[in-house]
Amino acid sequence: MRDFQFPGRSPVLATEGMCATSHPLAAQAAIRILQDGGNAVDAAIAGAVLLGFAEPQSCGIGGDCFVLLKPAGDDRIVALNGSGRAPAGLSAAALRDRGLAAIGTESIESVTVPGAVDALCRLSEDWGRVGMAASLAPAIHYAEAGVPVAPRVAFDWPEAETRLSGAARGFYLDQGKALCVGQVFRSPGQAEVLRRIASEGRAGFYSGEVAEDMVASLKAAGGSHTLEDFAATACAYTDPVSGSYRDHDLVEHPPNGQGATAILMLNILSHFDLPSLDPLGAARAHLEAEATRLAYDARDRFIADPDHTSRLGHMLAPETAAGLAALIDPSRAMDRVTERTEAVHRDTVYITVVDRDRMAVSLIYSTYWGFGSGIASDRFGILFQNRGAGFTLTPGHPNEAGGGKRPMHTIIPAMLCQGGRVRMPFGVMGGAYQPTGHARFVTNHLDYGMNLQAALDAPRAFAVDGSLKLERGYSPSVAAELEAMGHRVIEADEPLGGGQAIRIEDSGVLTGASDPRKDGCALGY
Numbered sequence: 001m002r003d004f005q006f007p008g009r010s011p012v013l014a015t016e017g018m019c020a021t022s023h024p025l026a027a028q029a030a031i032r033i034l035q036d037g038g039n040a041v042d043a044a045i046a047g048a049v050l051l052g053f054a055e056p057q058s059c060g061i062g063g064d065c066f067v068l069l070k071p072a073g074d075d076r077i078v079a080l081n082g083s084g085r086a087p088a089g090l091s092a093a094a095l096r097d098r099g100l101a102a103i104g105t106e107s108i109e110s111v112t113v114p115g116a117v118d119a120l121c122r123l124s125e126d127w128g129r130v131g132m133a134a135s136l137a138p139a140i141h142y143a144e145a146g147v148p149v150a151p152r153v154a155f156d157w158p159e160a161e162t163r164l165s166g167a168a169r170g171f172y173l174d175q176g177k178a179l180c181v182g183q184v185f186r187s188p189g190q191a192e193v194l195r196r197i198a199s200e201g202r203a204g205f206y207s208g209e210v211a212e213d214m215v216a217s218l219k220a221a222g223g224s225h226t227l228e229d230f231a232a233t234a235c236a237y238t239d240p241v242s243g244s245y246r247d248h249d250l251v252e253h254p255p256n257g258q259g260a261t262a263i264l265m266l267n268i269l270s271h272f273d274l275p276s277l278d279p280l281g282a283a284r285a286h287l288e289a290e291a292t293r294l295a296y297d298a299r300d301r302f303i304a305d306p307d308h309t310s311r312l313g314h315m316l317a318p319e320t321a322a323g324l325a326a327l328i329d330p331s332r333a334m335d336r337v338t339e340r341t342e343a344v345h346r347d348t349v350y351i352t353v354v355d356r357d358r359m360a361v362s363l364i365y366s367t368y369w370g371f372g373s374g375i376a377s378d379r380f381g382i383l384f385q386n387r388g389a390g391f392t393l394t395p396g397h398p399n400e401a402g403g404g405k406r407p408m409h410t411i412i413p414a415m416l417c418q419g420g421r422v423r424m425p426f427g428v429m430g431g432a433y434q435p436t437g438h439a440r441f442v443t444n445h446l447d448y449g450m451n452l453q454a455a456l457d458a459p460r461a462f463a464v465d466g467s468l469k470l471e472r473g474y475s476p477s478v479a480a481e482l483e484a485m486g487h488r489v490i491e492a493d494e495p496l497g498g499g500q501a502i503r504i505e506d507s508g509v510l511t512g513a514s515d516p517r518k519d520g521c522a523l524g525y
Contacts (some may be wrong), residue, residue, distance in 0.1 A: 002454065011453045011511045014524020019511040020322075020500035021047050021351035022429070022520035025147060029138035030353055031523050038130040040353040041069070044361040045128070049194070051137040051349045051365065053187055053321040054147045056172060056383065057156045057431075058347040061193065061205070062214075062376075063385040065116040066253045067123060067208065068240060068413045070422045072357035077415055077422065079240040079253050080120025081306070081406075083387070084112045088403040089224025092393050095401065103389045103401060106163060106374045108223040110386035112407065114205075114214075116365060119235035121202040127359075133198040140198070143191035146184035150519035154181040155494075157378055158348065159370045166221065166378035168383060189380040193209050208228045213379040221375055243267055243316060246446045249417040250438070255309040259412040260316055261435035265291045266442060267321030272330070274447045280459060280474065282481035283330065288443075289463035290334060290486065292436050294324040296347035301433070304399035305406040333486035347371075348411050348434075350427035354502050354510055362413035362425035369431075414438055423504055424452075430497025430516075433462050437497045452501045452513035460496040463487075471496055479504040 002008050012018070016041075019030035030047035034040075053058040065082040090109060103109050149157065157178040164172055171187065181186055196204030204210060211230045218225040242251045243263035249434045250266060250518045252259025268291040277284040298320075302311045314320055327334065348366035366385070367373075373386035375401035389399035399408045410431050416424040428437030437460070444455035459473025468487040470479055479489045503511040503520070512522030 004480070008232045008457060009453055009516065011451050011513050012389065012522040012524050014355045014510050015508055016525050017354065018352065018502045018512045018522060018524040019043060019047060019353045020502055020512045020514045020522035021051065022148060022349050022498055022500070022514070022518035023051055024519070024521050025142065026050045026351065027052055027521055027523040030351070031525055032357055033077050033130070033135065038087070038134065039072070039357065040355040040359040040361045041123055041127040042130045042135050043120050043355070044351055044353045044363045045124055045132070045135040046138050047351045048349065048363055048365045049136060051186065051351070051413065052145050053139060054150070055153050055349055056185060057153065057160065058367070059349045059365045060188065060367050060383050061117050062114045062372060062382045063116050063365060064114065064387060064411070065119050065151040065363060066257050066409070066411055066413050067119065068251065068362040068415050068425065069127060069254060070360040070415065071127070072359040076423050077240050077251050079238045080119055080123060080235055081238055082115045082235045083256060083406050083409055084115030085228045085404050085406050086401060087110050087223065087225040090388070090401055090403045092395070092401040096242055096393055099371060100393060102393060103391055105167070105369050105386050105389045108387040109217065109220060111223060111373050111375060111384045112387045113225065113229050113233050113234060114385065115235060117197060117205045118233050121197070122235050132201065136194045136198045139487055140191050140194045143187045143194065146186040147181050149179045149181055149185055151181050152517070152519045154179065156370055163369070163371050165374050167217070167378045167381070168371070168374055171376050171381035172371060172383070187381055190382060193380050193382065205331065206233055208378060213377045214382060216379040217375070218384070232272070241312070241316060245270055245442060247418065248446060250442060251417060252379040252413045254306065255303045255312060255414055256305050256406045257412045258299050258303055258435055259410045259414065259434040260303065260312060261295045261440035262297040262412065262414070264315055264321060266433055267318060267324045269439065269443065270383070271322065272327035274443055279444065279448045282478045282485065283377060285461045285468070285478065285482060286333065286460065286485055286487070287330065288436065288440065289468050290328040291439070292463045293334070294327065295435065303408050306369060308405070310398065310400040321334055325446040331485060347466065348429040348431065350413070350429050350500055352425040352427065352500055354425065354504060358504060360415070360422055360425045360502070360504065362415055362427060364413045364427050366411045397421070412438065413453070415441065424501055426499065426501035428497050428499035432464060433497045436462055439501060441499060441501070451489065452503055454501050456513050456515045457500065462496050467470045485524055498521065
């Protein structure tokens, strides 16, 4: 039990339904859908799409999503890949011929075709109860009426001043300046797009005037995108991947998401006695940092478009983790492992919903970097993602850029199971940090007995780009001890990620938690 004399929040308890996400208006909209007869899918769609206007720096209909779904009355887990593909005209060889070594995060080549709308429409049709029109109604309302900018959103917004270009500056800035806390953000053009999706389904987005606006805007910026690229967009059901840890199974979305990285990290950490270590001590942070470096090196070698990922079994094999764990010296940092880990960014949203029938949804939704590529469509203001920056230009690499391919993705929804039953949908946001965030949350909960809220609240560390970032919750003595081990310790200049979780108890109670690093909450009824 937490000390009620200190700041903090308690887990939220309810019995009929629960939503946990990063903005209270989205959580409220999801709960209202449940109370009005919708199920977890209907509610998750409502909350997620609304987040595109409550947190426009993080997500939107120009982005992608991944979903894990537990049907009502059934403990199987369905995975849905809602990530878009590169336009057919993208060529790594042509980019190399131009002297490029990577795809820039604000370049037109970074724009992949949005996949989220197709996936959400498919999810609603196959698993929802009330239909897309009902699920989109809250987002349509807030896109028109506006959403006051929340504190964390205002913290993130200033990067838009340098990253946005062209029409996007008019849609997402106020006379060239970032919006501040309490200013109201509106997007009437996207409200119109959502009305068309509500009445026409995916065709309202991937064909007709909306698609024409997107393609014309991308072509004007130098893109090779075509109407055929948009029309061909299709989500895909697939089988999740999983790994065991402390009598539980961590279930993740398969490639092109990086969920296997979190499983590999836990497999590595299982070779050490974490429960005997101080959860906020140097020894635990050191082991996690070393496991991060090794697991991310594997990620960057193997994870790519599902049709090009060939060594997933090797990455998940127990003997692979055992071999990597043997490379870790518990008292000394290894020489830096080669890694292609992008800079930490904070721009993704996650939502989880559990309904009265115990359908559970774990959904993550993003335009990648803050305000995506910085490019928006001229008429409707749809902000395009820059997921193509996740490709490599290395010849022959599984994740080499190419027309029609899906890039390696950072966003990963998760579920934790025990005894064949789904116990907890959860997710941790934060770009490259996410696998480390999953591993830390799981070990906080299972190894250290922290409740869900405490497991999200606890300070975080992240080994990235040759440094070990520590949030300010770590003591100076821990930082000094890590430096003595050979780590280059730096103070994190921003919060590391965010997260939400809902635990389904045998008693019938739902326990929800939401990360204080964001503006959101868990709500139940």
